[in-house]
Amino acid sequence: MLTYKTSGVFNLAFGAQAYISAAMYFKAHSLWGWPKWAALVVSAFVLAPLLGLVLERLIFRHLRTASAVSKLVIAIGLSVALPELFNQAARFTAVAGRQISGIVPDGAGVFYDPFGVYRFNRDELAMMAVALAASLLLAALFRFTMIGLAMRAVVESPRMTELSGISADRTSAFAWALSSTFAGLAGVLIAPRFNSLIPTEFFTLVVIAVAAAAVGKLVSLPRALLGGLGLGWFIAVFNTFLPRWSGDHTWLRPLQENLTPSLPFVVLFGILVLWRAIGRQTEASDPLAGVDPPPPALAAHQRHPKLTLFTRLFGVCFVTVVGLVVWFRADVLWMHLVTTAVIMSVIYLSVTVITGMAGQISLCQGTFGAIGGFMVFQMADRFDMSVLAAALMGAVAAAAVGAVLSLPVLRLGGVWLAIATLAFAFFFDAVMVKFSWVGGGSTALLTGTRVPRPLLGPIDFASDRAFLVLAVIVLVVVSVVVIQLRDGTIGRTLAALRGSEVAAASIGISAARARIVAFAVSAAIAGLGGALLSMHHQNVNYSVNFGPINALFWLVVVVALGARTVEGAIQGGAAFALFEPLILQGELLAWILRGEDHLPGFFPIAGSWRLVLFGLMAMQFARHPEGLVEYGKRRASARISRWLEAREERQAAVA
């Protein structure tokens, strides 16, 4: 919230910043044995502002004029990359079950009960006191000081602010340091409430904070504080009283069990969908936006026919060779990985449709995948239905959910769409999965969600090899569908909308219809992919495969590697499944060097580096929305084309 106001960035990386400070505090206090105040000062008042300054200087300063959506993607990339980077750099490992102690002595042990309703412990009281003081301080800062005024001005138009003689760079650096300090402070304060110190907890926290900020429409601080307090009170009341009531009224019990954990997400989703003012709210426009040109649109580039022939031949050869090697040489593990890669490519194609073609950021693709997976599980488990038919049903169900979801959500657009889908993903995660008709309920906890491999007439896809063939067939079919969609009316409509919604509307294009189709198709593809993945693992494995945080990483991978093209999605799938064993564990290098003994000493590289790498790559989104690899390929092919043409001209001149 503070960051949004001060830097115009919808900072989902807030959680990552909070995590780093909390982890630093924990390390300094519990592992190095520093006194609490020293650990607090270092983590929240030295490390956190420094981190904010570094982020501003290296990343966000160059993005001040980027669109809110690309800033959001970058913040997502950061929130994936930052915690892992810290863990690696500081050799910190998140250990489940180790609580960190709060800043006040004996924080968790001493209770006060002023109202006779709920017993506060000292940590909670300290947290509330600091939050209140910080909010008052901020409000005063924004309202009464010049630097507060300058910060507000910079968010709106850095250029205009500069024309008033104020350095936008310095102001935004200050804003980032400030907001990062608050993130750090919040992280240290809130950490004792979590059972374990892991980044995901903090990310969830940010979503809750977003719910509070949404009440303030992201810009009004007092209202955000009220929203936060109200939300907290609401949840506390639910937590405290529902168990008591449900002791008397049994019908309340499922409500209590299912609704309470997801309350913030439900509220957030409700606010976004029902409160019309938010949808209408447009991004404040910078009157001098024209000074900075937007990134040039992807020009339709002319490729030399020889180059096209060559790349096609190369592609065919590559696929054949890899296919043959996998077919004849791969052992069970590699067969498994390659199949995963193929299936992930299918799922990533859904991101291609929604993000690449429609230009919308959806953070609930994992949920659509889960719908597909659960559908297969339910149909096969209860009705003994053919698994393939169930997979198609799953795709249809996901499409239906996607279409229904898109109706209220699409109106929002931009950043709010991403947040609403994220809220939906968390809502599904916290509530729907627990229902027996979705996730199998308590029996599934014991026996797992078994999914058999399909059987089509006489062909049995139970063997890994046969299933791989099936996955490849599905991938090809889906790719063709996506290409058809892209080159058809819908695709062109979406391209027009991505370019300029106003211009598209002025020539009679309905934004809503094309987007609903895109959303539904994307959901269907994700559902189909999710069903395949469940068959592949012979288990839905919801939390491992489809959790909301995983879906974030999906988006990061696809955006990093190429969100506009089918190849990009396939590269993404391959990278997701194969990058770690091939590159990080050094298998590829070992194969080239003939023997694992020749590997340099730093192998195997820890797997979490891939989070860092892809997270950092996703940050290029603002400059290269087509994806880094795609950008590189285009540049290379343009260069080769020029070279070929020049050579032909020379030959013609000689002749």
Place this chain on the structure above:
Amino acid sequence: MSTPILELRDVEAGYGPFRALFGVSLEVGHGEAVALVGANGAGKTTLARAASGLLTPTAGTVLVDGAEVGRGGPSAWRFVRAGVVHAPEGRSVLASLTVEENLALSFHRAFGRSGLAGALERAYELFPRLGERRTQVAGTLSGGEQRMLSLGRVLVESPRLLIADELSLGLAPMVVDQVFETLSQIRGAGTALLIVEQQVGHALELCDRAAVLEHGLITWQGPTSEAGAVLESRLFETATTELK
């Protein structure tokens, strides 16, 4: 003559792959008033932006008092501190701040905490309409009122050099007259002017020198007394070539 306040040497500038200025050189001396005239798309606004540091030239240099201001990246605020103030074209206000906050942002820097109230008074004297709406959010003002706001910001400050881009656009004729009166007043007080203006007549009346910009190049410079004839012949020329 002493070193000019502003000097552009062979400045090239543009937006992304698009080039708008091709090696433009221009000087504005102390207390001098220069009018920049040219057709739509000739590069007038780009020149104004390059002259105030909003746009970093891709080649050539912009000198203030004979020295380069800032290096690398946008540094418009350094130009402002050096006394070169730019009133950009269009509705150039901070839409989410109130009228008073918009003005205070500039005046606090220019006049300090103690001079703030006096400067606000002067702005409201100049444009009483602004005083009526001081607590209103600037984005809800009408187009003309927004122009008044951005003018009030720069006129009260009486900088050493004022770069004014399409001042009169969207203002009522009476207000335009008033604006030009104020301009000649601050000119009398010693402010140099670089004026980009569609209403060529008004601008030429006010200025001593004119520069004609065509397709990103300065094709003519000279005293305003000769400018009228030059412009006429050039306009006529373009019209006849287009007819052919």
